Amino acid sequence: MRHVAVVGLRGIPDVMGGIETHCAELLPRMARQSDDLTLTVLSRRRYATAPDPAPGVRQIPLAAPSGRGTEALVHSLWAVLYARLALKADAVHLHGIGPGLAAPLARGLGMGVLFTHHGEDYARAKWKLPARLILRLGEALALRLSHRIITVSAGTAARLKARAPGRADRIVHLPNGVSEPATAGDAEAVMARHGLRPGQFVIQVGRIEPEKGQDTLIDAFRASGGARGTSPMKLLLVGEADHQSGYSRRIMAMAGHGVELAGRLDRDTIFALNRRAALFVLPSLHEGLSIAALEALKAGAPVLLSDIEPNRNLGLEDRHYLKPGSVEDWAKGLRGDPARHRVRQGFDPALYDWDVIARRTLTLLDALPGGRVRLAGTERSAPDV
CATH class of the missing domain: 3.40.50.2000 (Glycogen Phosphorylase B;)
Structure with missing residues (x-):
């Protein structure tokens, strides 16, 4: 049984944001496609409090500072500590280059680390130079210390592979997906x-x-x-x-x-x-x-x-x-x-099928050290990395 803590998002469901929508679509599919996986979203309390946002997905809201420049970083560090010490999670899935700063802590605690790079946030105009440098550091640490790296952008995958050719085999491009609506909406x-x-x-x-x-x-x-x-x-x-x-x-x-x-x-x-x-x-x-x-x-x-x-x-x-x-x-x-x-x-x-993306994400979790992910109907063990 593999227990994965999901860190870096505000929360799910119905929280606006690319990472939040990504996780709201991806995580329930991952839960359905594996019969020995525990997924726990460590959300930020002021955005999301639903304890069970989807079948097979648990959510625990944690406190986070409200400052724009500190919210993601402080929450991510606290969430990784909570995941390992309180939940005994053996792996963490970090989302975003800001939360990538928590990769050293996760590795130091003996966790497997899967990292999804959602965009080069240091290019955003809202960040001043110190914040941009911190975001670049988060990207660099996540690239260096994550066992497997996903990018939603093909261009980002190419740049990361060129920057770190020795880790190119651990970098995988998986795009965001799109699905049919569940209801007619309003x-x-x-x-x-x-x-x-x-x-x-x-x-x-x-x-x-x-x-x-x-x-x-x-x-x-x-x-x-x-x-x-x-x-x-x-x-x-x-x-x-x-x-x-x-x-x-x-x-x-x-x-x-x-x-x-x-x-x-x-x-x-x-x-x-x-x-x-x-x-x-x-x-x-x-x-x-x-x-x-x-x-x-x-x-x-x-x-x-x-x-x-x-x-x-x-x-x-x-x-x-x-x-x-x-x-x-x-x-x-x-x-x-x-x-x-x-x-x-x-x-x-067809290139943006969430079910396919979920299955490929599970195979990357299976490649992390210290645990196993069994896809539905199969028996697989994770190799050491």
Whole structure:
């Protein structure tokens, strides 16, 4: 029996964020596909408290500081200590390069370490130089000390292998996935609340932070003239800020006059909104591999994405990409018939199957020292690493 503590996320279910959505989709599938695995999510108490968020997945909320720069790091160190000393977990799955700073502690406590690299967070504009240096250190320590490393971005995998060729065989690219919604969601209520009509609104999904480019998008939407005319469009921003900031207050002040702030919504409702939207947009300056974009593509929405490497990894045609941060380019892209941005080729949903991703993650856990993972219907033991 292998006991794995999952550390680095705010919590599940229904907590907004790429890592949180990743874990909410992945962990229940891992539990279903193994009959001798215990999974415990060590969440941050102010975000998630559900003790059993999914069959086969336990969650224990732990205290964490509320400061933006200290929350993930302090919580991750405390969670690893708790996992080993209180839960007797034999392995930890760290998510994100900030929590990667806990890799030395986990190794020192004799734990197997699986690390998932969700994005180069030191590239985010919100972090000052000291925080960026700490995040780079977290990445370096996780790369050096983890027994197995997953990256959601193909480009990141290539860079890490070039940086540490001696560990290249331990680095595996597994993308984020996408799945069908479990329910019909509540899109009609959201549309009624914000005065939206099918095919007459543009949707963006993501936390309200500078890297998501909501300010550029709002300026471009207004410059495009989409809110005017005989069939006016609206712009719906889905998401909220983790911590209030000057940027989040500015976005709230920019709302109105055709710009609607929906706040946090559940994934099924977002999926249904994507199906009714004229266009899905992702103007981000930084991403890992956007689950929001994958869900929009799965829903069949026309899409416009910022021209950054993780978005390019989706393999769409050039016409779906616009220069990040350029109000002029985005205003031009928003003008005219949104149907011209419908995806005709390049996206293969079979590449983003959560069940396949879960099974491959289990094989990586099986390769960690000190325990075993038996896939359903098989008997396998983990080799020492």
